[in-house]
Amino acid sequence: MISIPTIKRFPSYLRLLRQYREEGELWVSATRLATELGLTPIQVRKDMAGTGVEGRPKVGFEIDALIAAIVENLGWDNATDAVLIGAGHLGVALSRYEGFASYGLKIVAVFDRDTAKYGRPIGKTIVYPMEELKAYVADHAINIAVITVPAESAQEVADILVEAGIKAIWNFAPKDLRLPSDIVLQRTDLATSFAVLSAKCRRLFDHCGNQFPETHHNVT
Amino acid sequence: MISIPTIKRFPSYLRLLRQYREEGELWVSATRLATELGLTPIQVRKDMAGTGVEGRPKVGFEIDALIAAIVENLGWDNATDAVLIGAGHLGVALSRYEGFASYGLKIVAVFDRDTAKYGRPIGKTIVYPMEELKAYVADHAINIAVITVPAESAQEVADILVEAGIKAIWNFAPKDLRLPSDIVLQRTDLATSFAVLSAKCRRLFDHCGNQFPETHHNVT
DNA sequence: TAGATTGTTAATCGATTAACAATC
């Protein structure tokens, strides 16, 4: 069983490995991956051990083998259909994001409460009425839903999804959802992310003595 | 010094506490916060201890005091000006996001490479040419930058920001940036987030024996 | 008072890091 911290580093390894492959390289050492990603070689070796790929002393790891193993470990080798709820700016941005293809995620339908948006094309699909969400998820046996509605509506949408038999929810709304324990939930919370940034800034600035040290580039 | 995991839970506490206050409540127990957020009461008490607010046995914590302490701890009490680079869908979504106000983050300028977008209004600002980025950051003593450009351009943009004297970067591009160690970096990487979701799904499904268990709602 | 709740110290758990033998 691969740990969550290791899983979180997999996408960074994957991006770098794919870049190396494009540059025509065949082998890479843990030392090199570590240097480029700001990790320790020991940690990279531990992570690589999780993939099941064995390295060769003095040579390193076979790039193609690592890519295949990481993709397989994440389950990104076969595409999964997903619905997205909330055709606001963020919803549209995610629906059109082509990078999802390399994660094996495919947004097959977008839903919104705003009647004015019905039928509007977004990415490779169109906007459907919210009333059709439950039936769509159930009929198409959709397993994953992406929530990009405002915080106030997020729980309501989640409840509909659960009733319809959803298996996993990726929630972008700034709201902590209450879900049955057998539903997989992943948050992408801007507030949480910014809180960490803020805290790191505070630590740095506190070290300097004031909130924002005068920059030497500051032209008054 | 408050730990990062605690910092990550602060925004969730904050949302809930503000909701309670709106409902006219004055006190809340760690037990109740724990129940609503799916945490243990012990963990909530530990986190609350970090804020410096003392609770009262049998009563709990004063909501206003907790809100003030968390906001103060995150440095969200006075607004910070930030620039955003990349006026694509995600950039526009973030620039218009009004929730940032409650984090003390204010996007004061948006930059893009696309000349067709210059002067276009986004949120409370307009799009500026990329050429003006460096001077803007330096002249206005901007400390925080949000990067929403494609992965290929992210490092280039980051380099300009560093030269201009930026202190912290919030990077949404799927790219691991190389930065001087004194620059605060926070990633919000969709791939990482989705990788965790994928891994959790795999664990759940492996437990069931197949990749996606047939849903009982599946109408064939 | 009795009992719910806080706060703190100790125990547990898990991830990172270190040490070092094995390998090509």
Add this chain to the structure above:
DNA sequence: TAGATTGTTAATCGATTAACAATC
């Protein structure tokens, strides 16, 4: 061969959880 690199076992570090006394 010599030396860079891997793989594994042990040590360290930090966060969570448990236990329990203190409090209103």
